[in-house]
Amino acid sequence: MSATIVQPRGSVEIRIGANRIFKSYGSVQANRNVSISVGPRQIHAVVGENGAGKSTLMRALQGLETVDGGEVIVDDLPVRFSGPQQAISEGIGMVHQEFMLAPELTLLENLVLGDEPTRPSFGFLQTVDWDVALGEARQIGERAGISIDWHRSTSTAPVHIQQYVEIFRLLRRGSDVLILDEPTAVLAPQQVEQLFGLLRQLRENGASIIFISHKLQEVEALADHVTIMRKGETVASASVDEMNTSQMTRYIMGENAKAAQQTRGEPGRPKDTGAPLAKITGLNAHTANAQQPLYNISMDVSCGEIVGIAGVAGNGQEELIECLVGLRKAQSGSISINNAELYNAENASFRAHGQGYVSPDRAHEGLAKSATIEANVMAGSQREPAFLRGPMLDRTAFRKEARARLDRLDVQYGTLNDPVSSLSGGNQQKLVFARETARHPKLLVVSQPTRGVDLNGIATIHSYLLSHRETGGSVVLASEELDELMFLCDRILVMSMGRFVGEVSRAEFSPQKIGELMLADPLPQKAANG
Amino acid sequence: MVDGGSENVVAIDARPPRWTLAAENAMRFSLPVLLAFLAGAVLLLAIGENPVAIYQLMLSEGFGSERRIAATLSASTPLLFTAVATAVCFRSGVFNVGVDGAFVLGGLGAAVIGYALPVALGWTIAPLAIGSAMLIAAFWLWVPGVLLAKLEVDEVVSTLMLNFVALGISGFLVNSVFLSETSGNNTTETIHEVAELSRLLPPSTLHSGFLLGLLCVLGYAFWTQRTPQGFEAALVGFNNRFARSVGISVPGTIILVMIISGLVSGAGGAAHALGQVHKFSDGFSAGYGFTGMAIALLARNSAIGILLGAILFGALASAGTTVQLFSDIPLDIVNVIEGTVMIFAVVELGRLTLWRGTGQ
Amino acid sequence: AADVKPAALIIAQGGLGDGSWNDTANAGFQAGLTATGITGKAIESKDVVAQGEEIMRRAADGGFGLVASLEWIHGEPMEKLAADYPDVNWVIMNQTRKGDNVASVVFAEHQGSFLAGALAAQVTVDTSIKGINEQAVIGVIGGVKAPGIDKFIVGYIQGAKAINPDIEVKVAYSESFGDPAKGEQLAKAMFNEGADIVYQVAGGTGIGIIEAAKAEGKFAIGVDTDQDSMAPGNVLTSMVKRVDVATESIIRDYADGKFPGGKVLQFGLDVKGVALSDMNHTKDIIPETYLARVDALKADIISGKIEVWDVSASGYPDFFK
Amino acid sequence: MSDMIDQVLASTLILTTPILLAAIGGLVNRQGGIVNIALEAKMLAGAFVSVVVSSATGSWFLAVVAAALFASLVGLVFSLTITRARANMIISGLGFNVLVAGLLGFLLSRIYGTSGTLRFPDVQLLPRILPESVSTIPIFGEALAALDPLTAFAWLSVGALPFLLANTRIGLRLRAAGNAAQVVRAVGLREKTIQDFGTVFAGFFSGLAGAHLALYSIGLFNEGLTAGRGFIALAAFYFARNQPVQTAMACLLFGLLDATQIRLQTAGYPPKLMGTLPYVMVIVSLCIASWSQKKKAHT
């Protein structure tokens, strides 16, 4: 473990930086006079609300974006990148928020893509030398302490493995500047620790790491230095020792800082109707493209409670939620809402029986990105009698309702005809809530409601969920944020390997207890399931 | 099945777009056309013709008199149907390129009914023929619709292939069972006179099928802007995962738009058979389905764009032919212009990034 | 003839370049124009079926004095137009249309094909000719299956059967008029099945059929124009159809003010509208008696003693469905 | 009888070659993420150039190379409309088919004063690789005797292609570009240029296909020469889900259908319906593939 993975480049003050960068997209000033400097052997966190301009800055550093003004600095000197190739050759590599791996290639193919070792074949042909590639891959994995089945198809590899492959790809190409855009968003706590271990090791070896996160604890735990952005500007930059999380929060939020912590009432007495509102019994699902099949899932949800679903990512939570909203077919079992049997019914039937659904994948499922705000907030209501005149849509009523919905959740928008992609992330998520709660659903199924949402947005969403519960509504809430679950839920069900491995009531909530359950092995011995 | 992507943001909204948007749409429509004519002009110059004079001639052949306008509208009639039939699907992200085959089979069905039913049925023959043609064509496109919706069989390939199959089947039928005894060619009998669609501006061949085509365009506009199904179809086109997660049946929508597309294609084939050709014969469709596709793209699925596009291509077809009477311009010029319009219609000129795309 | 109004020729489906019908007619048309000095245009359309009526009307409106169409389907609308424009002269092919100002031109392809069949049927069993086997098997390849093509094929079969009622005539269609590669393979297959003479009725595809005959040392029979020299010695004969003569002579008559309005111009064997070629490259290897037999049959057809089935007039005969 | 098998084999081999060449190009293109509907246009352009060059130089080899290069150029222009100008590939492809046919027609009539068919003197045809005497070998003799350089090249390419796609740099990058273009961009490669390579490759092979059609035996250009073979090629690699060897088998099958057409016609199958068989087969095979995949997914 002592071998170096990166080669430090001489001794410079600023390994990578930016000086007075300006960048606008049309009327949006994404970066205004932004400066940052990152030295060798430094982990530099960049934090800020959604839309603060972090990713834009990173893209500029990577040569993916031509800036309107200012300059990128490499090794103390200003440079002008003509494209990402140039940045890569300067040792600057980026792991994007969305994974940049070709799913149909093997992990090894993805690792070497763009810089393949070659050897002559048949005397005239240069072909990729897979032996050399595999040797390099094994070595690099070994140094980082991860063993990877390199011949595995990427689409079937676990998420954290994919992320490592991306980082290794950069290291293999000699990058000693790593830009990681929200790398922890998809990782389980243990995996985050493992990643941090690797990053610290890289820092020891001289790397410069830029790390974007919305989680300030992570910043405190990992980073040496933090730069805070707000509304396209850098508003503060300091050593992490000099700044605690509440100071960071103040910079991030600016004047609007709400009391981030809210008070939460005791669980309202579940509205006592005898039968539970939703009842799932003996659900089994194992379609081939599911990451994790479901085994014998049973649960009840009463009126007026928030039930949390916890688990390390990829242990079946996603599949369970999809079964619960009619977006995935199961093989056996029963799902009923209000005594109506809805097993394997379509999403529309679930909705008809009073269900709303907030998808974890806002970009691809929660919203139609290029459609108008009106279409997004009204989708699904087009057949409600209130908006119909005979067989026709009543456009006036439709638009009136759209405005009312947006106003109810205080969504900031331009006009109804703007594309929904013109909204900031938080406002997009509020729009999803505005749509899903408009019909006063009895049961809200909510997954990752605050992923990538800024603090103000989180506060609005949390208080909405709580008020929903106060008025007798129920919520099934899946989240990877343990804090969020513990703050909102009346009880938490923990999943591991597609099974429920335990239930924790509010009184017993503690990260330790839930964390233990999350890592529990529900099988007596390692069963053969692959 | 592809998501509609970022191209048409305002498809849902019926309100007149802001003027910038209107200007942009006008640009998007006219720029490809202008460029195509420019390409034609280069060729004309190359052969020593004066493009200005030729285009002037084409303009007057297309729109120079009431008769020429009527001829243009007559040539645009089948295109109204095929463009609407295409747009209905494209708008929902269903890349149906099989309108031509459906048009042909519908036309054959209508022609056969038009001559085979007893003449005593009188005026009822025409609606019967149109209705049957619509059913035949709807069934024809229902097949790839179901294959896409239920089995995820790529609709581009299936509909492209079905065009060849439709041509084969109709070619076989018109040469065997439905072959006219007295014909020196592969044609059916001529339909009964009572079954013919009336002519609007005699002596021009412009017939009431044109009105039916306009009705289709209007119906399409209405359907897209004013009905829940039209709204749902647009959402499916934007993002089918999203549509599914808000309770819209994606397979149902796919099948629905394919059926509508078939109904419109069939009506088009019937109108062409009953109003224009008065029989079915080899060469019944001069690639109307493909021209309709170019029009739908040029129009970015808007109803008004479809109307303008159909008239434009109708004019190109009618003027491009008769212009040969008064000049030495070969028909190939028209092909070049048409091919170029097709290509430029889908090229995003505004975002042309030559050697290095920054990409988003 | 400078004061004569211009003439228009509307090209049929398949367009110019089909190597057959449209091209030959246009050649005659152009020759006629050159000879008479009148102006004229050949018009192609991508949508010749549906737009025929508009095109013809435009020509009539546009000051053309003669409008001829090569497209079969234009016959019906032309009859109406001829009534609307009595001062314009109209020409239609392969069908008879009413009107004092309409000339109908009819070719007896079936008659010419009959003679080709009769010749082939005699040759195919004469093993003294190089490349000929003893089997009584010959072939014919059509471009597409359509009455206009089957008119040739039926005549050919009838002619062959007139010589030898038991002869086998293999029939195939290439489904294209411009696919020589396929024509070649089809012909090879026919040769392989025992046919030694293949009649091509497939326009551009036929080039491949003649190539195949050359390559295999067998025989092809050409069509439309004299194709004997395309593969000297391997084209037994060609069924020459003088569409060019027809169009040229009509233009000449029109220029001279003698337009044959209201008449049906029969281009049959009698007027050499159709005929077998001179067989410059093969007449030495074909026994005299065979040619004499063909001549006798020709005389019988002209005299009406033999009637050859015309698919385009009478539909399909029982022996060919 | 055995004579007949000989002949069918030889015919099949020869009729397969142009489809196979075009399909090889199309499948590589498709692996790179572009569905090439314009194969037909490029074949036609290649056929035209091959005839002109063969006549002018008297060399079949130069003719073939020129055809491939010119068709590559057409492929490049086509590719640029898709990769740089973001044209919809299906429509652009159909547009190119119309455009190229129009331009060639225009050339023919304006420069060569002819229409439809272009005949040139002294066109040198493709040679046969093996001596005439091989035709005496039973069963395969005829096919071997018919073997020309392009047919041999096509089959060699089929053999080499799986290896090349898996093991060459460009093969890997092409597959990556077809699978996830943004990834290719993120690792610093120009995904558009890689895709352009795929389309140029398709152009190159379609050009060869056109040259084979024109120069195998007839030695002339005809507007209808390609006769929809570009679409049959498309059908073939869709049928075979982009796998080189399976694609070649599909092409052979379609070639066999063509070669046996006479026999099938004589057996009473209507030619028009027979012609639809490849297309029907593609649809059926796509259905079966999807259906079995679905079934697999549910067990």
Ligand SMILES: Nc1ncnc2c1ncn2[C@@H]1O[C@H](COP(=O)(O)OP(=O)(O)OP(=O)(O)O)[C@@H](O)[C@H]1O
């Ligand atoms: N390609 C683009 N076109 C138009 N506007 C853009 C584009 N990229 C970013 N923006 C806008 O620029 C601003 C800054 O965006 P950026 O992605 O840099 O924010 P961020 O800080 O990374 O936010 P998040 O935390 O949500 O990732 C936002 O208002 C965004 O909408």
Ligand SMILES: Nc1ncnc2c1ncn2[C@@H]1O[C@H](COP(=O)(O)OP(=O)(O)OP(=O)(O)O)[C@@H](O)[C@H]1O
């Ligand atoms: N290093 C690796 N390279 C490739 N595949 C791996 C690797 N480690 C685990 N896998 C595969 O991932 C699957 C799950 O493995 P494992 O149980 O180790 O992951 P986990 O961490 O428990 O799950 P999760 O993906 O939810 O984090 C197994 O099928 C295993 O083959």
Ligand SMILES: [Mg+2]
């Ligand atoms: Mg970001």
Ligand SMILES: [Mg+2]
């Ligand atoms: Mg014989």
